[in-house]
Amino acid sequence: MPFEPFSHSKPSATMLLCIALSACATKPTPPVQESEPPKDDNTTAELLTSDNLLLNSLLAQKEDWQGVPYRYGGLSTKGVDCSGFVYLTFLSQLNMQVPRTTAELLKEGEPVARNELAVGDLVFFRLARGNRHVGIYLGDEAFLHASVSSGVMQSSLGNPYWRERYWQARRLVGR
Numbered sequence: 001m002p003f004e005p006f007s008h009s010k011p012s013a014t015m016l017l018c019i020a021l022s023a024c025a026t027k028p029t030p031p032v033q034e035s036e037p038p039k040d041d042n043t044t045a046e047l048l049t050s051d052n053l054l055l056n057s058l059l060a061q062k063e064d065w066q067g068v069p070y071r072y073g074g075l076s077t078k079g080v081d082c083s084g085f086v087y088l089t090f091l092s093q094l095n096m097q098v099p100r101t102t103a104e105l106l107k108e109g110e111p112v113a114r115n116e117l118a119v120g121d122l123v124f125f126r127l128a129r130g131n132r133h134v135g136i137y138l139g140d141e142a143f144l145h146a147s148v149s150s151g152v153m154q155s156s157l158g159n160p161y162w163r164e165r166y167w168q169a170r171r172l173v174g175r
Contacts, residue, residue, distance in 0.1 A: 051120075051139075054094070054173065055139060057093040058093065058120070058136060058144060059138075061089045062144050065077065065080070065089075065152040066154075067150075068146070068151050069151040070151050075087070080152065082102065082135065082146045082147075083100060083101050083134055084100065084146070085144075085145065086098065087099070087100050089144075090172070094120075094173065102132045105122060106132070106168075108170060108172055109170040109171045109172035110171050111169070111170060111171075112170060112171045117137050118171065120136065121169045121170065121171050122134055122169060122171075123135050123143050123157065123169050124167045124168050124170070125166055126167045133145065135155070141156050142155070142157075143155055
């Protein structure tokens with residue numbers, strides 16, 4: 001291949017590459033601005049994610065415990081009462097220690113209006129005189145509980161029986 005002398009009229013590929021690279025190298029970089037880390041303001045995306053995780057945990061508990069018979073004072077798959085089921089669910093699924101009895105659960109957390117229920121809230125009912133019942137809200141009017149008649153099950157707040165006996169709700173899971 002014959003040698004061609006460098007021509008000023010036609011720039012070589014090497015020369016173009018050098019010019020392009022030097023232009024990149026001399027381009028000033030903008031100063032890095034320090035900013036505060038974003039505040040934890042429980043954005044909608046975070047809530048949806050945490051609610052989904054919470055709901056999945058509660059549904060896993062439902063799967064494992066569905067049909068376990070009601071037994072007053074029970075804390076096992078041989079029999080469990082409503083507050084015992086709440087106690088075991090919060091402990092095993094959410095790693096949260098909560099009181100064992102319905103009366104003590106009523107003193108925990110913050111009150112929640114019926115129209116502001118969120119996944120994981122405790123829902124309380126007044127049954128017969130002095131008899132209270134507790135369940136865990138799943139969303140869409142559904143709640144998980146240990147019923148006297150059918151054991152651990154999912155029910156609807158819209159069911160006439162539960163609608164008439166609904167009393168209050170409390171939020172123990174931080175949002």
